[in-house]
Amino acid sequence: MFFGGTGDLAYRKLYPSLFNLYRKGNLRTHFAVVGTSRQAMDHEKFRAAVKKSLADSGNRVESKEATDFISHFYYQAHDVTDTAHYAVVKDLLDKLDKKYKLQGNRIFYLSMAPQFFGTIAQDLKTQGLMSDNKDAFNRLVIEKPFGRDYDSAKQLNDALSKSFEEDQIFRIDHYLGKEMIQNIEALRFGNTLVESLWNNRYIDNIQVTLSEKLGVEERASYYDNSGALRDMVQNHIMQIVSLLAMEQPVAFTDTDIRAEKVKALRSLRVYNVADAATNFVRGQYGSINDQPDYRHEDNVPNDSTTETFVAGKLLFDNYRWSGTPFYVRTGKMLADKFTRVDVVFKRPLVDIFAFPQSQSTPLAANVLTIFVEPHAGFSLQLNAKTNDTGFQTEPIKLDYLVDAEKSKETPEPYERLLHDVMKGDGTNFSSWPEVSYAWKFVDQIRRVWDLQEPNFPNYTPHSMGPAAAEELIQRDHREWIYRL
Ligand code: NAD
Structure with a gap:
C-alpha cells in the first residue's frame, strides 16, 4: 500500500513502474494496491487517476491488460496523523488479503513528507496493520530524505526500528536503481x-560528477532547507563512492555487499575543521540574461546561503585507496545534465617515447569513464600510435554505448527497486550503517560551513561551478576530466 498515494511521485513514477512489472509478468493475480491520502475519493475516481498516470507516461491504456491491472487498485481516505483512523485501512487490507489470497504479505510504501515516517511506522504496528502471519512478510519502503543530519536520522531510525527490523526496511536511493550504477559491480568484479588494477598503485584519482542543467524549479522550498550537500552528497554520491571503493564481496548477496560498503565507509576519513574547510567547496548560481539568480527564484529567501553546488575530495584510509583521492561534484544550473564516473589511471612510470628532440606530447593518462546518464556506457581512453611515418602517440577511445533501442527496454530505477522490494532483496537500498556513516562525514562539512557566511552567488549558470572547484583539484596538480 502507498501512503501519499495521490502524490507526484506515486502518479509519475510508482504506478507506471508497477504497470511495467505487471506487463512483464512480475505481478499477476495475487496482488492489490491501496492508495491513501487525506483527500476524499472513491475507488473509481482513484482508478481513473491511475489510468491517467499510466497514459501520461506513454502507456496504451485502452487495453484489457491496463484495465485488468487498474482493477487491482483501491483507495482509502486517511489522515496519517490520526491514530484512530488506521482501523479503516486495516479493514480494507484484511478484506483485500482474503479476496486476492495474499497470505498476509504486505509492503508499506511511505511516499510522503519525511516528518510522517516515524508516526506511520509506529501506528502500522500498534494499530495492527502489519500482518501477524509468521510466514508472511511486512516490508517498509522509505523515500528520501532520511534525516537532515546524523542526529535526526538516528532519531528516525530509532522510531522505525520499534516496529520494523533492519531487513524489513528498504531506504530508497533511486541512483542505486540505475543500470550503470549497478554495472559498477559487474565491471569491477x-x-x-x-x-586487478583497481587500487592506489594504478589509479591516480576517481571523479564522480552528478550535473544538473535546471535550477530548483518547483522544489525550491524543500531544496532551500536542504542544499546540494544534503540532497545529493549524503545519499547518491556516497552510495556511488562506496560501490567504487568497496572490497569484493564474498558473494553477490545484499548482506555481503552491504558489509563491504559499510567497511569502505568506515575507512572514509572524517575531516577535522581545517581539512573540511580545505577539501570541500560550495557554490550558488548567479543570474544570466532573464534567468534570475538562485536567491530570486520563487520561494527562495533573498538572502539564502543554501549551496546549489558542492565539490569535494574524499580520502579512504585503507590499504587499497590510501593516497588516491575521490573527487566529487554536483550542482544545479550547470552546463549539462549528466552523471559520470571518471577513473583516472597513473601514467606509465617512464615515457620511452619522450626521447630528446622528439616533438611528441607526453603520454595521456588512461581514463575509464562510466557514463550513467543520459546515455549509458563505458569509454576507455588508451594511448596508440598515430597513423603516420614518425612515432607520435595519441589518446584513442574504446567506446561501448548502450544503443537507443536497448536503452528504451532498460527498466526505470523505480521499476527495479519495486521489484527488489517484492523479492525482499535489499542490495540496492541504503542500510542504516551506510546512512549513519554518510551523515557523520557530511555533518562535519556542514558544521564548518555553518561557521562562515559564504560569498554567494559565485558561479555563472551553464558553467561547471565556481572557480573554487577548479582550484580544489588543481591544487593537487590534477584536473577534472569533464570540462567545458
Ligand atoms: P507530494 O507532496 O506530491 O505528495 C504527498 C502525498 O502525501 C499526497 O498524496 C498527500 O495527499 C499526502 N499527504 C500529505 N499529508 C497527509 C496526511 N496528514 N495524511 C495522509 N496523507 C497526507 O510529494 P511527492 O513529490 O510525491 O513526494 C513523496 C516523497 O517522495 C517525499 O518524501 C519526497 O521527498 C520523495 N521524493 C519525491 C520525488 C519526486 O520526484 N516527486 C523524488 C524523490 C523523492
Whole structure:
C-alpha cells in the first residue's frame, strides 16, 4: 500500500513502474494496491487517476491488460496523523488479503513528507496493520530524505526500528536503481583486467560528477532547507563512492555487499575543521540574461546561503585507496545534465617515447569513464600510435554505448527497486550503517560551513561551478576530466 498515494511521485513514477512489472509478468493475480491520502475519493475516481498516470507516461491504456491491472487498485481516505483512523485501512487490507489470497504479505510504501515516517511506522504496528502471519512478510519502503543530519536520522531510525527490523526496511536511493550504477559491480568484479588494477598503485584519482542543467524549479522550498550537500552528497554520491571503493564481496548477496560498503565507509576519513574547510567547496548560481539568480527564484529567501553546488575530495584510509583521492561534484544550473564516473589511471612510470628532440606530447593518462546518464556506457581512453611515418602517440577511445533501442527496454530505477522490494532483496537500498556513516562525514562539512557566511552567488549558470572547484583539484596538480 502507498501512503501519499495521490502524490507526484506515486502518479509519475510508482504506478507506471508497477504497470511495467505487471506487463512483464512480475505481478499477476495475487496482488492489490491501496492508495491513501487525506483527500476524499472513491475507488473509481482513484482508478481513473491511475489510468491517467499510466497514459501520461506513454502507456496504451485502452487495453484489457491496463484495465485488468487498474482493477487491482483501491483507495482509502486517511489522515496519517490520526491514530484512530488506521482501523479503516486495516479493514480494507484484511478484506483485500482474503479476496486476492495474499497470505498476509504486505509492503508499506511511505511516499510522503519525511516528518510522517516515524508516526506511520509506529501506528502500522500498534494499530495492527502489519500482518501477524509468521510466514508472511511486512516490508517498509522509505523515500528520501532520511534525516537532515546524523542526529535526526538516528532519531528516525530509532522510531522505525520499534516496529520494523533492519531487513524489513528498504531506504530508497533511486541512483542505486540505475543500470550503470549497478554495472559498477559487474565491471569491477566481472573483469580481471579492471579489478586487478583497481587500487592506489594504478589509479591516480576517481571523479564522480552528478550535473544538473535546471535550477530548483518547483522544489525550491524543500531544496532551500536542504542544499546540494544534503540532497545529493549524503545519499547518491556516497552510495556511488562506496560501490567504487568497496572490497569484493564474498558473494553477490545484499548482506555481503552491504558489509563491504559499510567497511569502505568506515575507512572514509572524517575531516577535522581545517581539512573540511580545505577539501570541500560550495557554490550558488548567479543570474544570466532573464534567468534570475538562485536567491530570486520563487520561494527562495533573498538572502539564502543554501549551496546549489558542492565539490569535494574524499580520502579512504585503507590499504587499497590510501593516497588516491575521490573527487566529487554536483550542482544545479550547470552546463549539462549528466552523471559520470571518471577513473583516472597513473601514467606509465617512464615515457620511452619522450626521447630528446622528439616533438611528441607526453603520454595521456588512461581514463575509464562510466557514463550513467543520459546515455549509458563505458569509454576507455588508451594511448596508440598515430597513423603516420614518425612515432607520435595519441589518446584513442574504446567506446561501448548502450544503443537507443536497448536503452528504451532498460527498466526505470523505480521499476527495479519495486521489484527488489517484492523479492525482499535489499542490495540496492541504503542500510542504516551506510546512512549513519554518510551523515557523520557530511555533518562535519556542514558544521564548518555553518561557521562562515559564504560569498554567494559565485558561479555563472551553464558553467561547471565556481572557480573554487577548479582550484580544489588543481591544487593537487590534477584536473577534472569533464570540462567545458
Ligand atoms: P507530494 O507532496 O506530491 O505528495 C504527498 C502525498 O502525501 C499526497 O498524496 C498527500 O495527499 C499526502 N499527504 C500529505 N499529508 C497527509 C496526511 N496528514 N495524511 C495522509 N496523507 C497526507 O510529494 P511527492 O513529490 O510525491 O513526494 C513523496 C516523497 O517522495 C517525499 O518524501 C519526497 O521527498 C520523495 N521524493 C519525491 C520525488 C519526486 O520526484 N516527486 C523524488 C524523490 C523523492
